[in-house]
Amino acid sequence: MAGVINLKTMTGNKKKYYDLLIHARAMVLNQLHFHSDEALNKNDSDQENRGMGTHMADQGDSNLREMELQLMTEEGNVVRLIEDAIQRLENDEYGTCQDCGGEIPEARLEMKPYAVYCVKCKRIREENNGVNPYVD
Numbered sequence: 001m002a003g004v005i006n007l008k009t010m011t012g013n014k015k016k017y018y019d020l021l022i023h024a025r026a027m028v029l030n031q032l033h034f035h036s037d038e039a040l041n042k043n044d045s046d047q048e049n050r051g052m053g054t055h056m057a058d059q060g061d062s063n064l065r066e067m068e069l070q071l072m073t074e075e076g077n078v079v080r081l082i083e084d085a086i087q088r089l090e091n092d093e094y095g096t097c098q099d100c101g102g103e104i105p106e107a108r109l110e111m112k113p114y115a116v117y118c119v120k121c122k123r124i125r126e127e128n129n130g131v132n133p134y135v136d
């Protein structure tokens with residue numbers, strides 16, 4: 001959980017990124033609630049049809065629910081990334097690639113304010129199943 005930021009001390013880019021992060025977090029939380037409602041509604045109808053306690057092992061609708069749960073997991077991860085980014089903003093470590101220490105370009109941060117890696121390192125990780133063989 002990120003601490004409280006004194007907005008008065010934040011100016012220029014820092015303020016801009018903070019706003020972007022807060023906005024992004026609100027959007028993802030919205031989606032998360034939407035998908036968890038969907039998943040819960042499915043649970044309800046399953047319980048009506050098939051009784052309590054068995055819905056987790058049900059076939060049929062379960063694929064759809066798995067998709068919802070998958071989305072929720074991804075959205076939960078993004079929320080964590082956003083919280084981390086807010087933390088880095090507080091610590092004045094924001095905008096630095098976690099792999100190479102290089103600066104993450106402003107255009108990339110504006111598109112994805114919780115980006116942790118520069119484009120180059122991100123690509124290296126994508127090509128290596130999410131790990132960067134050049135660091136630790």
Ligand SMILES: [Zn+2]
Pocket residue numbers: 097098099100101102117118119120121122
């Ligand atoms: Zn990098």
